[in-house]
Amino acid sequence: MGDTPGGRLGEPTLEEQIAAYQREFQDLDPQVEKIVSALSRLNRRMNVAYSRQTAALGISNAEWEVLKALVLSGAPYRMGPSDLAKRLGLTPAAMTHRIDRMVTEGLVTRERDESNRVRVIVELTPEGRGMWLEAMRLASGFEEDLLQDLSAEERTVLGEVLTRLLRRVEHAQPDAGGRLSDLD
Amino acid sequence: MGDTPGGRLGEPTLEEQIAAYQREFQDLDPQVEKIVSALSRLNRRMNVAYSRQTAALGISNAEWEVLKALVLSGAPYRMGPSDLAKRLGLTPAAMTHRIDRMVTEGLVTRERDESNRVRVIVELTPEGRGMWLEAMRLASGFEEDLLQDLSAEERTVLGEVLTRLLRRVEHAQPDAGGRLSDLD
DNA sequence: GCTTCGAACTTTAGCTTTGAAGTCTTCAGC
DNA sequence: GCTGAAGACTTCAAAGCTAAAGTTCGAAGC
Missing domain, CATH: 1.10.287 (Helix Hairpins)
Structure with missing residues (x-):
């Protein structure tokens, strides 16, 4: 499009x-x-x-999000499908398919956890990690360009104010009409 | 989910x-x-x-966006499918289907433009407009709650800084690597 | 030990979107 | 006034998602 x-x-x-x-x-x-x-x-x-x-x-935004979740989980870069699904806000079904694709592309591996055969372990491959690094380099370059015109003070204020707003949405419980009420 | x-x-x-x-x-x-x-x-x-x-x-977010585009276009609240598609960032095909649904729900009407029979006119119904008003009341309530803790000065600064960032993304031309370069 | 329950994932069916092909209308050139 | 090209929408097939119904394994109770 x-x-x-x-x-x-x-x-x-x-x-x-x-x-x-x-x-x-x-x-x-x-x-x-x-x-x-x-x-x-x-x-x-x-x-x-x-x-x-x-x-x-050569990857989709959806795949990037999976790579990001795995990398940010820290070494050894492993997560279960349902943890990934929760993290990305997807249904487990969607996660299954997304992992399918990424396995065939060599970005992650999927194997059964032998110590608990109900679980599945999705692990980042070196290729997947490399892909994340490249994407990250591009993204952080873009982000710096974006904020380039902001003074040091503006950055501080912006970060602080946005964090405050975020805390408000994350901690406040919306009522039936969607209004936010204080909790903390 | x-x-x-x-x-x-x-x-x-x-x-x-x-x-x-x-x-x-x-x-x-x-x-x-x-x-x-x-x-x-x-x-x-x-x-x-x-x-x-x-x-x-009782409506989806997708439908809300169509209502919003029509209302903001101003009376008589009419747009062509392809204009709507461009406005919402959808393909014309998706727009066709979305309008189908909204017509059956009575939110909009669709008719051929008799003065130029290639064109189609999508028009907001009174029900659609009422729905938008209700949604808008809820949304603006939420937005005020969200910003409630911000001082007048913080609001001014936040609005100004965000607008500046927006202008930067909208007017800057990204190069092959996605870096932003100045245009204005 | 068998059964039942629950957890983790997969499968299936249906919906929304995209991309590409198709239809219908208008307009410009001959 | 015919023909070809372009524009505006629709139709069709395929991708990716959700919700709900499996399936498989582990753990707790009898």
Whole structure:
């Protein structure tokens, strides 16, 4: 499919979008909407960038996520399919198939745990680890370019504020209507 | 499928994750990684929250996005399938099917443009517009809760910095390796 | 020791999306 | 006014996902 070369993905600009929101839905804080819209668009763009990079290496974004989970689990880079599924937010069924593909591509191996034959062990191959390293080099380069214009202080504040927001979503329990209430 | 009630989605904490990155990939600026990881996790959480809310209203997130595009296009809330597809980043084929479903649910209507019979016009129904309004009320409530702890100044800075980052991704042309170079 | 339960994974069926091919309409050139 | 090309959508086959129903193994109770 296609992202337009010019950069626009068929979207209005952020400013146009916020104006449209205010036109269609009056009781909306434009500042809140600006932050939320920017967050979501920024994330979409970043994912497009990551996809391009992993595609250039010959793997899919989905495979990259598996490699990432295995690497971050630390040596010896082993996890069970259901742990991986939980980590990536997939169903076990999807995990089975994803591992199938990655085994045939030589990125991971799958073997039964002989000490407990119900379990399966997925292990990163050296090829898989190398692939992750390459992808990581590309990704971190992109990330540094992205944040390049931010001053040291801006980076600090941004990191701190985002972490605070994250903690709020992760620890707050949404009620039936989806409102967040404090827990900590 | 499942998000754990406790809030954790099978992930390590942000701090654990950053430590793991540094262990496995030395030349990485932890501050950059903190910002990027927090951004991506925050976004994932927000999407989970939105999904819960739209599900409570009986529509899918996918359908909500179509409603949003139509409403933001302004009265009379009409768009062609391919415009919608571009706007949402889908293929025309997917758009066809998605519209099929929404027509049977009464959220939109589809008719041929009689002045140019190649074109099709998708138009929001009053039910569709009402659905969007309800979803919007829930979403904006959630968003205000999310940003509740931020001071006025923090909001201003956050909005400004995110907008700057967004402009950078949207206007910069990535090279073959995915690096961003300045254009403006 | 047999049975039952539960855990971990796989299989199956159905849905949504993509990519490619197909249809129908318009428009430009002859 | 015919023909060819381009545009807008739809149809079709295949990939990847979810939910639910197996399957297999281990552990606990009788």
